[in-house]
Amino acid sequence: MRAVLAAAAGLAVVFVVSAVAPAQVYRWEDARGTVHYSNTPERVPDAQRPPGASAPAAPVEAAAPAPAPPTATAAAITRFPYEPGAPILVSARIGGNGPVMLILDTGADRTMVAPQALSRLGISTANAPRAEIRGVTGSGQGEVVQVASLEVGEARVGPLRIVAHDADLSRADGLLGRDFLEHFTVTIDSRERTVTLAPK
Secondary structure, three states: OOOOOOOOOOOOOEEEEEOOOOOOOEEEEOOOOOEEEEOOHHHOOHHHOOOOOOOOOOOOOOOOOOOOOOEEEEOOOEEEEOOOOOOOEEEEEEOOEEEEEEEEOOOOOOOEEOHHHHHHOOOOOOOOOEEEEEEOOEEEEEEEEEEOOEEEOOEEEEOEEEEEOOOOOOOOOEEEOHHHHOOEEEEEEOOOOEEEEEEO
């Protein structure tokens, strides 16, 4: 898979500390204005990596029933167009409902969707584990939500834990991360201007 959304010099780093999982989520913005998220600091550009974040502890979750591992299905190859040099916009459905518009981000470990978009689909974040978001511009709140499935065309993964957070993306409702993409062979063809998701 060729990554076209490479992380460049970032503008901000945000830490997320969840009440359930003390692992951190790092947020940065590259020179093209694309927002990236990762739960491993090694993926954050050196200039934006916070002090002491070079050797993170393994994520530890509080004792709770473990969610079922996500499974992927794809009845056929899914193809969608994109414009080279611009963010790759993907029309997705959550639990069969939608669509929501997500930016395909190979640098994001987790899929992130704005709470407003989830609310439009009838997905509540009221009882979800909360996360405190602290950054250079202030602090905020987010939630971890388990959804039945996330679908892009014929490609489906579920159940899936996504982050409910408004990343302030002007053209999209959130980011489609590697927690979804890793289940498929992803091909980004700049000549044909298409992205293909194929069953592994």
